[in-house]
Amino acid sequence: MHQPTSPTRRGAMALLAAGVTVALLPRPAWAQLSAATQAAVDRIRGSRTPQEGRITLRAPPIAENGNTVPISVLVDSPMTPADHVRRIYVFADKNPTPDVATFTLTPALGRAQVDTRIRLGQTQDLVVLAEMSDGALYMARTEVKVTIGGCGG
Numbered sequence: 796m797h798q799p800t801s802p803t804r805r806g807a808m809a810l811l812a813a814g815v816t817v818a819l820l821p822r823p824a825w826a827q828l829s830a831a832t833q834a835a836v837d838r839i840r841g842s843r844t845p846q847e848g849r850i851t852l853r854a855p856p857i858a859e860n861g862n863t864v865p866i867s868v869l870v871d872s873p874m875t876p877a878d879h880v881r882r883i884y885v886f887a888d889k890n891p892t893p894d895v896a897t898f899t900l901t902p903a904l905g906r907a908q909v910d911t912r913i914r915l916g917q918t919q920d921l922v923v924l925a926e927m928s929d930g931a932l933y934m935a936r937t938e939v940k941v942t943i944g945g946c947g948g
Contacts, residue, residue, distance in 0.1 A: 828886075828920075829889060839924055843930065844932070845934035846931065847934060850870050850923055850933050851870075853867040853869075854937055870883065872907045880900045882897060888921070890915065895921075918940045920939075922935075
């Protein structure tokens with residue numbers, strides 16, 4: 796025969812389900828950056844507020860060695876003289892110096908994509924800003940778990 800579920804058990808199950816749901820929600824790109832990364836982002840953004848979207852940031856979820864972590868950044872843009880990506884900025888939130896790279900693009904490229912390898916000192920978030928020709932900023936963020944760090948402390 797079916798045993799009725801107690802209110803305590805039902806409550807615990809609801810809390811567990813809510814906790815799992817929260818854990819699976821993506822973290823907003825703008826949420827809590829380290830002080831050094833926030834200062835670097837603030838220098839670029841000025842009074843503008845970065846928006847989410849338009850950026851596809853690819854990085855391995857786990858990097859066996861932080862000395863060389865491949866990343867790819869693709870920004871959805873027509874890359875015309877009137878509407879293009881001017882710059883792509885890459886930050887590693889917990890590196891000793893979070894400014895990793897700045898790429899300057901022109902409409903002549905035809906596609907707003909950069910592929911590179913970076914060093915990561917520990918498990919951390921990568922943050923990317925894309926500055927558009929109209930001054931708009933877009934931001935993306937992803938976590939990379941590093942098993943062997945690639946930067947000195």
